[in-house]
Amino acid sequence: xxxxxxxxxxxxxxxxxxxxxxxxxxxxxxxxxxxxxxxxxxxxxxxxxxxxxxxxxxxxxxxxxxxxxxxxxxxxxxxxxxxxxxxxxxxxxxxxxxxxxxxxxxxxxxxxxxxxxxxxxxxxxxxxxxxxxxxxxxxxxxxxxxxxxxxxxxxxxxxxxxxxxxxxxxxxxxxxxxxxxxxxxxxxxxxxxxxxxxxxxxxxxxxxxxxxxxxxxxxxxxxxxxxxxxxxxxxxxxxxxxxxxxxxxxxxxxxxxxxxxxxxxxxxxxxxxxxxxxxxxxxxxxxxxxxxxxxxxxxxxxxxxxxxxxxxxxxxxxxxxxxxxxxxxxxxxxxxxxxxxxxxxxxxxxxxxxxxxxxxxxxxxxxxxxxxxxxxxxxxxxxxxxxxxxxxxxxxxxxxxxxxxxxxxxxxxxxxxxxxxxxxxxxxxxxxxxxxxxxxx
Amino acid sequence: xxxxxxxxxxxxxxxxxxxxxxxxxxxxxxxxxxxxxxxxxxxxxxxxxxxxxxxxxxxxxxxxxxxxxxxxxxxxxxxxxxxxxxxxxxxxxxxxxxxxxxxxxxxxxxxxxxxxxxxxxxxxxxxxxxxxxxxxxxxxxxxxxxxxxxxxxxxxxxxxxxxxxxxxxxxxxxxxxxxxxxxxxxxxxxxxxxxxxxxxxxxxxxxxxxxxxxxxxxxxxxxxxxxxxxxxxxxxxxxxxxxxxxxxxxxxxxxxxxxxxxxxxxxxxxxxxxxxxxxxxxxxxxxxxxxxxxxxxxxxxxxxxxxxxxxxxxxxxxxxxxxxxxxxxxxxxxxxxxxxxxxxxxxxxxxxxxxxxxxxxxxxxxxxxxxxxxxxxxxxxxxxxxxxxxxxxxxxxxxxxxxxxxxxxxxxxxxx
Numbered sequence: 001x002x003x004x005x006x007x008x009x010x011x012x013x014x015x016x017x018x019x020x021x022x023x024x025x026x027x028x029x030x031x032x033x034x035x036x037x038x039x040x041x042x043x044x045x046x047x048x049x050x051x052x053x054x055x056x057x058x059x060x061x062x063x064x065x066x067x068x069x070x071x072x073x074x075x076x077x078x079x080x081x082x083x084x085x086x087x088x089x090x091x092x093x094x095x096x097x098x099x100x101x102x103x104x105x106x107x108x109x110x111x112x113x114x115x116x117x118x119x120x121x122x123x124x125x126x127x128x129x130x131x132x133x134x135x136x137x138x139x140x141x142x143x144x145x146x147x148x149x150x151x152x153x154x155x156x157x158x159x160x161x162x163x164x165x166x167x168x169x170x171x172x173x174x175x176x177x178x179x180x181x182x183x184x185x186x187x188x189x190x191x192x193x194x195x196x197x198x199x200x201x202x203x204x205x206x207x208x209x210x211x212x213x214x215x216x217x218x219x220x221x222x223x224x225x226x227x228x229x230x231x232x233x234x235x236x237x238x239x240x241x242x243x244x245x246x247x248x249x250x251x252x253x254x255x256x257x258x259x260x261x262x263x264x265x266x267x268x269x270x271x272x273x274x275x276x277x278x279x280x281x282x283x284x285x286x287x288x289x290x291x292x293x294x295x296x297x298x299x300x301x302x303x304x305x306x307x308x309x310x311x312x313x314x315x316x317x318x319x320x321x322x323x324x325x326x327x328x329x330x331x332x333x334x335x336x337x338x339x340x341x342x343x344x345x346x347x348x349x350x351x352x353x354x355x356x357x358x359x360x361x362x363x364x365x366x367x368x369x370x371x372x373x374x375x376x377x378x379x380x381x382x383x384x385x386x387x388x389x390x391x392x393x394x395x396x397x398x399x400x401x402x403x404x405x406x407x408x409x410x411x412x413x414x415x416x417x418x419x420x421x422x423x424x425x426x427x428x429x430x431x432x433x434x435x436x437x438x439x440x441x
Numbered sequence: 442x443x444x445x446x447x448x449x450x451x452x453x454x455x456x457x458x459x460x461x462x463x464x465x466x467x468x469x470x471x472x473x474x475x476x477x478x479x480x481x482x483x484x485x486x487x488x489x490x491x492x493x494x495x496x497x498x499x500x501x502x503x504x505x506x507x508x509x510x511x512x513x514x515x516x517x518x519x520x521x522x523x524x525x526x527x528x529x530x531x532x533x534x535x536x537x538x539x540x541x542x543x544x545x546x547x548x549x550x551x552x553x554x555x556x557x558x559x560x561x562x563x564x565x566x567x568x569x570x571x572x573x574x575x576x577x578x579x580x581x582x583x584x585x586x587x588x589x590x591x592x593x594x595x596x597x598x599x600x601x602x603x604x605x606x607x608x609x610x611x612x613x614x615x616x617x618x619x620x621x622x623x624x625x626x627x628x629x630x631x632x633x634x635x636x637x638x639x640x641x642x643x644x645x646x647x648x649x650x651x652x653x654x655x656x657x658x659x660x661x662x663x664x665x666x667x668x669x670x671x672x673x674x675x676x677x678x679x680x681x682x683x684x685x686x687x688x689x690x691x692x693x694x695x696x697x698x699x700x701x702x703x704x705x706x707x708x709x710x711x712x713x714x715x716x717x718x719x720x721x722x723x724x725x726x727x728x729x730x731x732x733x734x735x736x737x738x739x740x741x742x743x744x745x746x747x748x749x750x751x752x753x754x755x756x757x758x759x760x761x762x763x764x765x766x767x768x769x770x771x772x773x774x775x776x777x778x779x780x781x782x783x784x785x786x787x788x789x790x791x792x793x794x795x796x797x798x799x800x801x802x803x804x805x806x807x808x809x810x811x812x813x814x815x816x817x818x819x820x821x822x823x824x825x826x827x828x829x830x831x832x833x834x835x836x837x838x839x840x841x842x843x844x845x846x847x848x849x850x851x852x853x854x855x856x857x
Contacts, residue, residue, distance in 0.1 A: 255847040331466040362572030364474050367794040375846035380794050396853040398845030406466035413474040420464040
């Protein structure tokens with residue numbers, strides 16, 4: 001039985017893929033780190049309150065901070081000793097934010113887990129409400145570029161009665177293969193996690209969306225997908241088909257209004273790493289304390305997929321020298337500051353050849369940004385709106401529909417930072433919408 | 442839980458951890474603006490080569506003069522005003538080449554120089570340089586010199602002011618267009634030796650011949666009907682008076698250096714389409730609009746006696762579809778319309794951004810160009826049509842936008 005095939009979308013671009021080095025590289029544990037600086041605020045919301053003291057010894061998966069006001073509990077990724085409290089940088093969507101952290105040293109190797117751990121919870125007989133409570137107890141965070149507490153995400157999806165639940169394993173960005181490897185090696189676990197979430201949300205359609213050219217890796221998930229009624233869909237390779245709103249449109253033909261989440265059109269989208277974390281917590285009671293990170297790029301040495309505990313320094317994952325180190329993919333990712341640590345948002349740490357930033361020149365109105373924009377924005381007009389600070393024009397032009405894929409900046413022959421400018425407009429628009437009296441420039 | 446001091450990190454650190462971030466994406470497509478100009482320059486060299494063959498060394502002289510003086514004026518302008526000339530030099534050379542394509546080869550040396558000054562200063566620099574101008578600089582310059590030097594641009598020889606030279610086939614590339622002798626009006630240029638002792642034929646520009654065929658109201662033109670009156674002639678006048686259409690295809694007719702060779706212009710435009718520097722919709726819509734206009738717009742035929750008949754829809758005249766079809770094609774090929782297509786394709790700044798807007802723009806260009814060619818007594822009607830539509834580019838850009846993802850069509854027009 002083949003995979004279902006679906007359509008495509010207007011715009012987008014074929015990027016150089018650069019994934020060959022890590023597509024078949026098995027996940028392996030990273031070098032034992034010297035210290036971990038575990039962020040207390042991974043998802044949005046206030047940081048958790050530490051419940052350990054300096055000098056205290058902690059076990060792996062021990063609670064080291066308690067959630068307050070909508071956050072999630074924080075657990076020690078590895079056993080060790082609390083050395084200090086400090087500040088680190090965590091990625092949250094389009095920027096890094098400063099977050100308090102607990103520093104652990106004298107780390108012990110990760111505890112051995114049996115090959116097939118025993119099941120502690122039978123989710124197939126649980127009611128959706130009970131299942132949602134069980135998932136919320138796990139203090140999980142979505143493993144997405146903008147992590148949110150899974151409990152809150154689940155509550156939103158349940159409140160909006162999302163009919164469609166999608167596991168987005170397209171991984172459209174060059175170099176990044178973390179989710180691909182998770183699905184390739186732990187396919188049945190990912191599918192079962194997806195089924196658990198579907199039951200908790202009450203979704204009728206459950207979809208596993210993968211890249212058309214990599215379906216050969218996922219043979220191991222076919223049985224599980226058929227058992228749990230998960231539709232397997234191969235999508236064409238065109239950047240940014242993995243962006244949430246675009247994926248929802250391609251799969252369901254529902255268009256998300258500008259600035260809204262896909263859940264507002266009844267489509268909940270997650271990734272493979274989160275699904276697996278849900279499975280491990282719900283069925284085995286194992287905390288999410290590490291994630292798979294792709295370390296690749298011209299200056300990264302050997303390209304590899306590593307299982308890295310949360311809180312490890314991004315720069316300690318390889319000997320990067322003076323390379324340009326990126327957090328996430330090269331299109332929507334961020335330049336990695338020295339204080340950045342691995343969080344659920346870290347799908348990849350890339351070390352690329354540092355090149356001088358191109359000097360932007362005047363827009364020559366070639367229209368390539370508009371041609372390739374997946375949201376069909378007139379980006380050159382938005383660039384004018386940015387230069388003239390016409391925020392209202394930008395709002396009517398739909399700037400809030402920007403999916404932050406970076407295609408406009410990629411193709412721009414004048415080397416204008418278009419994505420940055422449209423994002424800036426979007427921020428102003430959303431700020432003005434939430435506070436009409438606020439000063440917009 | 443011990444009672445050891447537990448410093449809760451509440452305050453943000455005094456020194457921010459995060460330096461001013463470099464923002465993504467960190468990959469860039471290899472093609473820059475300068476690449477675009479260089480590749481366009483390369484594409485425009487095709488029609489220039491055709492001009493060199495058909496109009497000899499004077500074409501090379503005019504082109505070199507226009508390109509160097511454009512670059513020189515640009516350098517001088519930015520030297521004086523101290524505005525940094527980002528991308529300026531390459532674009533100036535490109536502008537010079539495009540300008541040279543529109544000029545005839547026999548013009549005196551000062552015409553391309555003054556045209557270049559107009560192109561760079563009036564066409565480009567006063568608007569703020571590359572990316573900011575409204576009207577295409579090369580066409581601004583062409584229009585300016587058409588107004589300033591009407592005789593120098595139209596008259597090649599004192600003896601026959603209504604005719605312009607094309608090199609005879611045995612003097613291609615090396616001949617001098619100013620050494621020209623009289624040639625037949627309907628000359629089959631192929632295979633004929635040149636006039637005795639001369640390098641070039643003097644021919645009537647085919648657009649002027651066509652104008653005489655279609656506008657019987659003007660006594661200045663030799664007003665004749667499609668088919669000559671009287672029972673004798675069986676061949677339509679459109680075919681008798683005009684050069685064979687193959688001549689128009691490879692360019693053996695009077696005109697600007699790059700205006701005449703339809704085949705080379707088509708190759709250049711197709712190359713630009715292949716490079717994605719212009720979407721195929723734009724040239725196609727322009728040509729289609731011009732074709733339909735020529736097929737529909739009325740012609741004025743000398744009726745029986747002194748009366749003038751106004752005939753709408755010349756495509757369906759009594760002469761038969763074949764004659765009318767040929768007439769419409771002649772209308773497209775005999776003027777400067779084809780080079781206008783190349784010029785519009787080669788200049789991104791002065792055309793709309795979106796595909797729909799470009800189609801709208803092209804429809805306007807094609808229609809206006811053909812109407813101008815049919816009814817206006819102006820030197821370069823097609824270029825004027827392009828300039829006129831350039832004026833509307835900002836308006837088209839504002840009004841014609843694709844439907845934004847997740848929004849209703851025309852949502853940008855609503856107030857709230």
